[in-house]
Amino acid sequence: MKKVKAVRAKEEVIKKLRSKGLKITPQRMAIIDVLKGDYTHPSVEEIYQKLSPRYPTISYATIYKTLETLCEIGEIIEVNIEPHKKRYDPFTHPHHHFRCLSCGKIEDIPLEDVAFPQIPANVKKKYGIMHATLYLYGLCPACRANSN
Numbered sequence: 001m002k003k004v005k006a007v008r009a010k011e012e013v014i015k016k017l018r019s020k021g022l023k024i025t026p027q028r029m030a031i032i033d034v035l036k037g038d039y040t041h042p043s044v045e046e047i048y049q050k051l052s053p054r055y056p057t058i059s060y061a062t063i064y065k066t067l068e069t070l071c072e073i074g075e076i077i078e079v080n081i082e083p084h085k086k087r088y089d090p091f092t093h094p095h096h097h098f099r100c101l102s103c104g105k106i107e108d109i110p111l112e113d114v115a116f117p118q119i120p121a122n123v124k125k126k127y128g129i130m131h132a133t134l135y136l137y138g139l140c141p142a143c144r145a146n147s148n
């Protein structure tokens with residue numbers, strides 16, 4: 001699975017963010033830059049740590065708000081594989097996620113590798129299912145090799 005998402009022109013992202021009432025500041029642009037091409041599923045804390053040396057005044061609130069809006073406009077997706085820790089993914093093509101219970105690493109699992117369970121029509125209808133995702137947990141190859 002190649003991670004070639006049709007990279008939207010930055011101007012288009014900016015336009016969409018503006019339409020959501022978000023002011024485009026250098027800090028916000030930096031958040032977009034940090035996320036683009038980062039497929040490690042960074043958390044808010046990780047994004048903050050990457051940005052704070054260059055933008056000492058950046059706040060968690062700014063990061064949260066920007067991420068929330070980027071999710072709303074479909075530019076990134078939220079990954080909730082870890083309890084109480086939202087993670088973010090610029091790869092918006094549908095895919096599953098794996099989390100290593102030892103090192104915490106998160107990897108993308110292509111849909112082709114794990115067939116998605118069919119959601120029966122009556123369930124879909126009853127709950128108005130719009131979206132479903134699979135989270136897989138286990139030990140990554142590196143951690144399994146270490147424990148031997």
Ligand SMILES: [Zn+2]
Pocket residue numbers: 100101102103104105139140141142143144
């Ligand atoms: Zn691991």
Ligand SMILES: [Zn+2]
Pocket residue numbers: 041089091095096097107108
């Ligand atoms: Zn992902």
